[in-house]
Amino acid sequence: MDHLGPNHFLSLPRPDSLSSTASNVPDTTTLAAHDFDVDTRTGFLPPQAPISRLPATLECWEVVLEDAIASKLQLGEKPDLSDGEKKKSEEWRERVRKLPILSIDELKNSEIALRRAHQVLGWIMHFYIHSMPPSEAICIPPPITLPLLQVSAQLQLPPVLTYSDDVLYNWRLDSENPEELPTIAALRRCQISFTSTTDEAEFYLVPARMELAGVEALELMRSTMDEMFVGDEIAVRRITGYLRELADVIQRLRELLLSVREGCDPHRFYNDIRPWFRGEDSQAGRKWVFEGIEQDPNLVAPKELSGASAGQSTLIHALDVFLGVNQTSKLLKRMQTYMPRHHRAFLAHLANNPRPLRDLVFTAATSDNGQTKDGAALLDAYNGAVMALKEFRDAHMIIVTLYVIGPARHAQKALQESGQPIPTASDYVQQAPNDDTIGKDQEGLKGTGGTDLVQFLKGVRDQTKEAVIKI
Numbered sequence: 001m002d003h004l005g006p007n008h009f010l011s012l013p014r015p016d017s018l019s020s021t022a023s024n025v026p027d028t029t030t031l032a033a034h035d036f037d038v039d040t041r042t043g044f045l046p047p048q049a050p051i052s053r054l055p056a057t058l059e060c061w062e063v064v065l066e067d068a069i070a071s072k073l074q075l076g077e078k079p080d081l082s083d084g085e086k087k088k089s090e091e092w093r094e095r096v097r098k099l100p101i102l103s104i105d106e107l108k109n110s111e112i113a114l115r116r117a118h119q120v121l122g123w124i125m126h127f128y129i130h131s132m133p134p135s136e137a138i139c140i141p142p143p144i145t146l147p148l149l150q151v152s153a154q155l156q157l158p159p160v161l162t163y164s165d166d167v168l169y170n171w172r173l174d175s176e177n178p179e180e181l182p183t184i185a186a187l188r189r190c191q192i193s194f195t196s197t198t199d200e201a202e203f204y205l206v207p208a209r210m211e212l213a214g215v216e217a218l219e220l221m222r223s224t225m226d227e228m229f230v231g232d233e234i235a236v237r238r239i240t241g242y243l244r245e246l247a248d249v250i251q252r253l254r255e256l257l258l259s260v261r262e263g264c265d266p267h268r269f270y271n272d273i274r275p276w277f278r279g280e281d282s283q284a285g286r287k288w289v290f291e292g293i294e295q296d297p298n299l300v301a302p303k304e305l306s307g308a309s310a311g312q313s314t315l316i317h318a319l320d321v322f323l324g325v326n327q328t329s330k331l332l333k334r335m336q337t338y339m340p341r342h343h344r345a346f347l348a349h350l351a352n353n354p355r356p357l358r359d360l361v362f363t364a365a366t367s368d369n370g371q372t373k374d375g376a377a378l379l380d381a382y383n384g385a386v387m388a389l390k391e392f393r394d395a396h397m398i399i400v401t402l403y404v405i406g407p408a409r410h411a412q413k414a415l416q417e418s419g420q421p422i423p424t425a426s427d428y429v430q431q432a433p434n435d436d437t438i439g440k441d442q443e444g445l446k447g448t449g450g451t452d453l454v455q456f457l458k459g460v461r462d463q464t465k466e467a468v469i470k471i
């Protein structure tokens with residue numbers, strides 16, 4: 001934490017979130033709610049490289065994670081695992097079970113150390129679960145259960161790898177200078193990965209670069225909101241300009257998204273990388289049992305755990321909220337609970353804007369019993385930004401087809417030919433039980449063509465398009 005200024009809110013002593021009503025504890029939560037942990041230069045990414053080591057007393061977590069990476073643990077579901085690989089993986093899991101149960105008290109004063117602990121413990125847990133043979137029950141041992149659940153409670157995050165663990169706080173710079181800000185060009189290395197491949201690193205770095213490109217969008221949102229406060233004719237003209245710029249930024253986000261094809265091979269991604277960060281809800285009903293949870297009466301067993309997804313990127317949700325796109329998918333909403341709480345607060349702040357952009361556009365475009373020139377230009381700029389977001393989602397569907405649906409069909413065909421059981425659609429999309437958008441029909445969920453995933457993404461894309469204002 002040394003590199004953050006002493007007045008940065010993340011440097012202040014943090015209250016124990018489980019006992020924040022104590023009168024002698026400084027309440028920094030209000031302060032945090034004002035700051036939102038959004039940097040004017042780096043947006044939702046932290047301005048300085050995340051720490052890469054926990055305090056010395058927790059070193060054994062770092063070491064056991066390093067071991068997993070160095071020994072190239074394989075997915076337990078791989079059909080062609082050698083006896084040596086199986087043994088190596090069982091021995092590593094044995095080491096995890098024998099770890100001491102360590103206290104997290106030392107971390108409680110540092111948001112940044114807590115983040116690293118969530119990341120390291122989450123990564124160990126995913127290695128543990130997904131290196132197991134698929135026939136075994138999933139029991140997470142107490143040395144992981146207790147600190148992971150305690151750290152997660154402090155951060156108000158679910159005890160599972162999230163987008164913040166694998167993207168927001170998972171990069172490093174080549175520079176020796178800890179003050180150096182990340183740039184799109186400089187983001188070339190991640191901190192932790194399952195496979196140590198450049199494909200996996202690119203899968204994390206592409207969205208990180210998008211977060212940086214999105215800083216301009218956040219700035220445009222802020223300027224727009226300032227102008228909306230004024231609300232006169234000049235403000236309308238300025239907002240028109242900002243919305244045109246916003247459409248360009250979204251267009252750049254689209255190009256960056258498509259650039260994932262340059263560094264990440266779709267079949268390697270689908271077969272070797274993606275299975276590692278599956279959550280409990282993509283495990284065909286295999287429950288995750290958190291052993292030892294009863295040892296801490298403050299802990300509660302999580303109800304549902306989805307794997308990490310860029311769907312948890314606050315930036316994309318912020319674009320929806322700002323433009324007034326009415327997203328009704330419960331899955332999309334649920335993804336917000338996987339975001340850092342300050343970023344969730346940022347979304348809530350945007351959503352509670354007393355002067356919604358759409359209202360202004362509608363009023364300006366319909367005033368004077370007809371379209372004024374300025375009103376018509378604003379309407380055009382607004383619709384342009386909405387359509388840019390729709391085109392971003394079209395591009396995202398191309399990526400999902402290339403990286404998930406295509407390889408899934410390929411794998412399914414190979415399985416059919418080999419006579420083995422066919423996977424369910426839960427392999428393709430994180431399920432939200434009773435979600436309004438996906439898989440109402442359980443038969444549909446059992447389909448193997450990824451149709452539910454397509455329906456979900458199409459639904460979100462179509463709702464974006466519906467935000468276009470027609471007068």
Ligand code: HEM
Binds near residue numbers: 206207309311393430
């Ligand atoms: C190879 C790259 C990618 C793949 C394979 C992929 C796959 C998926 C999948 C399967 C979903 C459905 C929900 C889930 O299972 O999590 C999803 C949703 C989503 N992804 Fe991606 N994704 C990729 C890259 C990205 C990037 C770089 C971003 C932007 C930072 C992004 C943003 C989203 C968003 C916002 C959603 C929620 C649906 C929406 O708002 O349109 N994805 N993605």
